Amino acid sequence: MELKKNISLKPYNTFGIDVNAERFIEISGIDELKSLISNGLLQQTKFIILGGGSNVLFTRDFEGLVVKNNIAGINVDKADHGMVRVTAGAGIVWSELVDFCIENNYGGIENLSLIPGSVGAAPIQNIGAYGVELKDIFHTLTALEVATGEARVFTKEECRFAYRDSVFKRELKGKYIIVSVSLALQENPVPDTNYGAIKDELRNMGVDETPGIQSVGEAVISIRRRKLPDPEEIGNAGSFFKNPVVSMEHFKEIQGKYPDMPFYEVDAEHIKIPAGWMIEQCGWKGKSFGDAGVHESQALVLVNHGKATGQEIIKLAMNIMTSVSETFAVELEMEVNVI
Ligand code: FAD
Ligand code: EPU
Numbered sequence: 001m002e003l004k005k006n007i008s009l010k011p012y013n014t015f016g017i018d019v020n021a022e023r024f025i026e027i028s029g030i031d032e033l034k035s036l037i038s039n040g041l042l043q044q045t046k047f048i049i050l051g052g053g054s055n056v057l058f059t060r061d062f063e064g065l066v067v068k069n070n071i072a073g074i075n076v077d078k079a080d081h082g083m084v085r086v087t088a089g090a091g092i093v094w095s096e097l098v099d100f101c102i103e104n105n106y107g108g109i110e111n112l113s114l115i116p117g118s119v120g121a122a123p124i125q126n127i128g129a130y131g132v133e134l135k136d137i138f139h140t141l142t143a144l145e146v147a148t149g150e151a152r153v154f155t156k157e158e159c160r161f162a163y164r165d166s167v168f169k170r171e172l173k174g175k176y177i178i179v180s181v182s183l184a185l186q187e188n189p190v191p192d193t194n195y196g197a198i199k200d201e202l203r204n205m206g207v208d209e210t211p212g213i214q215s216v217g218e219a220v221i222s223i224r225r226r227k228l229p230d231p232e233e234i235g236n237a238g239s240f241f242k243n244p245v246v247s248m249e250h251f252k253e254i255q256g257k258y259p260d261m262p263f264y265e266v267d268a269e270h271i272k273i274p275a276g277w278m279i280e281q282c283g284w285k286g287k288s289f290g291d292a293g294v295h296e297s298q299a300l301v302l303v304n305h306g307k308a309t310g311q312e313i314i315k316l317a318m319n320i321m322t323s324v325s326e327t328f329a330v331e332l333e334m335e336v337n338v339i
Helices: 029-039 096-101 197-204 213-227 249-259 275-283 310-328
Strands: 004-008 020-027 048-051 060-070 074-078 084-089 137-143 151-155 174-188 246-249 262-267 270-272 292-294 302-304
Touching: 020 029, 020 151, 029 060, 029 137, 029 213, 060 084, 084 096, 096 213, 197 213, 246 249, 249 270, 302 310
Parallel strands: 020 060, 048 060
Antiparallel strands: 004 020, 074 084, 084 174, 137 151, 137 174, 246 270, 262 270, 292 302
């Protein structure tokens, strides 16, 4: 473990924001993490644990310690009832874990193909895409308590997963570092192709009525490549805001004015409205202010065209929130972790 000082975080966040970390360390094993805790370093210093940096926005230099998590390893255990338990180190790249599972025909994870970032961050916001969320395949996770260094196993219930949310974004924020995640996957998978876009994509690919998980993974990857900007080409952190959930009454009011508005029913009383649609209606899509902008084909994604600062991105985000609030009386909530 080498403690570096005053280094640029630009290569460590997908927004490509150029701020400095006062101190920076990479860890490749649980023992290294334990020693940072037993030396009192994490308890005495302001710190942040970073995986792929694909869901963070740095707004200023980080006056503290950045811990880049590279904890590796993938283990497979056969479980009962046709299930396989796959446990991965928190520093494994999420999409590499997905590829590993698809190659071995362990099913349930394929709809989550190509989501950037690390395994350890996946539970933080209960990553989700194309009709599947992490919680649907989650078994348990192991995390070290920052205060004591003790390992604790969290069950699904204890993680309190919800849409882009978990206990680690709430009461336990900053209190635990996830070191591994266990998934419960199907040994003889039946893929979930209920999501309309996947069905259409499979049809375009000429795949028959009973696709394997490999084909579903490929369909998801091809939809994502078309819809979302590649952070290698243009800085971004995926959806900047969550899709808001409104009451049925409020939804009916908006729908009265905008009959073509897309929406998803959450339950009998609540409707989820795509924030990207609202942002587009407010005229923000494709707009740029210096290097901070709104993506030209997906208004939910804020982008850095080159040298935008985190402050400029936040200013744009705030202006969008005000405009959506004034137009629809809906308050958007940021999905990205602002630091
Ligand atoms: P980071 O950005 O490094 O960290 C995110 C947060 O988690 C930080 O607060 C960090 O401190 C904390 N954290 C990280 N690792 C740990 C750990 N081991 N223990 C405790 N806390 C930790 N998300 C979706 O849900 N669905 C999508 O479809 C999706 N698409 C995306 C598309 C693009 C192009 C991009 C850039 C992002 C997308 N995202 C999506 C967001 C992102 O991929 C996920 O949030 C991902 O889980 C972030 O992983 P990371 O390792 O990069 O996290
Ligand atoms: N839309 C517009 N204009 C836009 C963008 C979207 O009108 O500029 C409309 C689309 O036409 C569609 C609807 O909004 O009717 C939803 O759009 P899309 O299918 O692109 O999905 P999203 O709601 O924008 C969510 C997730 C994504 C996830 C996809 C697929 C959130 C905040 N975002 O996006 O997750 O990949 O669905 O499941 O829930 C992320 O979290 O970073 C992320 C990318």
